[in-house]
Amino acid sequence: MAERALKSIAPERDEAPDVREVPSAVPAARPSDARAASGKKKARKLDRRGGSRWALFAALPLVLLVGAYWYVTGGKIMSTDDAYVDTQKVGISTDVSGIVQTVNVTDNERVRAGQVLYRLDPRQFQIALDNAKANLAQTALTIDAMKQDYQRMLSDVAAQQAQVGLDQTNYDRDTTLLRSGTVSQAIYDQAQSTLDTDKNKLESLRQQAQVQLARLDGNADIPAAQHPQYLQARTQVEEAQRQLDHAVVVAPFAGLVTDVSAIAPGKYLAASTTAFYLVDTDHAWIDANPKETELTYVRPGQPVTITVDAYPDVTWHGTVESISPAAAQEFSLLPAQNTSGNWVKVVQRVPLRVRVDAAENKPPLRAGMSAVVDVDTGHARGLPRLFSW
Numbered sequence: 001m002a003e004r005a006l007k008s009i010a011p012e013r014d015e016a017p018d019v020r021e022v023p024s025a026v027p028a029a030r031p032s033d034a035r036a037a038s039g040k041k042k043a044r045k046l047d048r049r050g051g052s053r054w055a056l057f058a059a060l061p062l063v064l065l066v067g068a069y070w071y072v073t074g075g076k077i078m079s080t081d082d083a084y085v086d087t088q089k090v091g092i093s094t095d096v097s098g099i100v101q102t103v104n105v106t107d108n109e110r111v112r113a114g115q116v117l118y119r120l121d122p123r124q125f126q127i128a129l130d131n132a133k134a135n136l137a138q139t140a141l142t143i144d145a146m147k148q149d150y151q152r153m154l155s156d157v158a159a160q161q162a163q164v165g166l167d168q169t170n171y172d173r174d175t176t177l178l179r180s181g182t183v184s185q186a187i188y189d190q191a192q193s194t195l196d197t198d199k200n201k202l203e204s205l206r207q208q209a210q211v212q213l214a215r216l217d218g219n220a221d222i223p224a225a226q227h228p229q230y231l232q233a234r235t236q237v238e239e240a241q242r243q244l245d246h247a248v249v250v251a252p253f254a255g256l257v258t259d260v261s262a263i264a265p266g267k268y269l270a271a272s273t274t275a276f277y278l279v280d281t282d283h284a285w286i287d288a289n290p291k292e293t294e295l296t297y298v299r300p301g302q303p304v305t306i307t308v309d310a311y312p313d314v315t316w317h318g319t320v321e322s323i324s325p326a327a328a329q330e331f332s333l334l335p336a337q338n339t340s341g342n343w344v345k346v347v348q349r350v351p352l353r354v355r356v357d358a359a360e361n362k363p364p365l366r367a368g369m370s371a372v373v374d375v376d377t378g379h380a381r382g383l384p385r386l387f388s389w
Contacts, residue, residue, distance in 0.1 A: 083288035091274035
């Protein structure tokens, strides 16, 4: 029974498919085929690498030639980023002292040349002007009085001259009568004393007239407006008028005012005290400080390309206007004096000014902005010294 049962089961097990067998439609890959395919891929990669290497070797001379040409013909541009925008700027002040009466501008306001910026209280200056004018009028009267006094002195001299003539006549007569014994010695002596006294008085009057004529500058008919005392008094009037005019402070040029809040009505300003600042925004230039080794071929008049950090997409054009005759450190308070021999050499910077060409529709240039300047020197780098014989 058991054997029949096993025989009945055996065919069923033989009919079941083996899941590990590969279907007849897809043949199994052989190891030799896989190695052949891998070898072909490696061969293709080697071929490509070999071609790339040959291409690089072939391009190397061309690259060297291009690089050598770029080096020899380059070096015309001197570029430095140690450059800044600069403009005219002035501290607004006046040479008279006073109390601020009104402030006519506000912070960052654009003003025109001659526009009133602020005013000082004018009363003290007006009083001084009125006093100077009164002194001028008094001086004119004094000069007229001096001229009249000189004429009176001349009359006194003439009168005294007549008196001396009379005394001389009396003296001569008494001298004759004394010889004849008609008059006494006492009468003669009196006539002689009177003559000498009147002569001395005449000389004194003449000297006084000369002094008065000297006070009239040697001209008895001098116009009052030409007299030195009148000219002096007139200059006092002009000085008082100048101080009154300077009590009104105007803009010396067009631009923008800043820091106006530093003053206010009622504040006392001493003479020459800066009230606020005026910056010219219409005439800007570039102050660059290239290294001394970069200035070998830089000359005034060479074209310059300018870029400002604030406007990276905008380019200005200009010209080298001037080059400083000394390095920047020469103007320092304590310039380096390397005379001991124990020092470290440092490359100096030489100031250079670039004039910016006028351009429309460009952003405003403000003082202190950082810039980059490229100077076209027109001088190529050339061959290295090694190849120069």
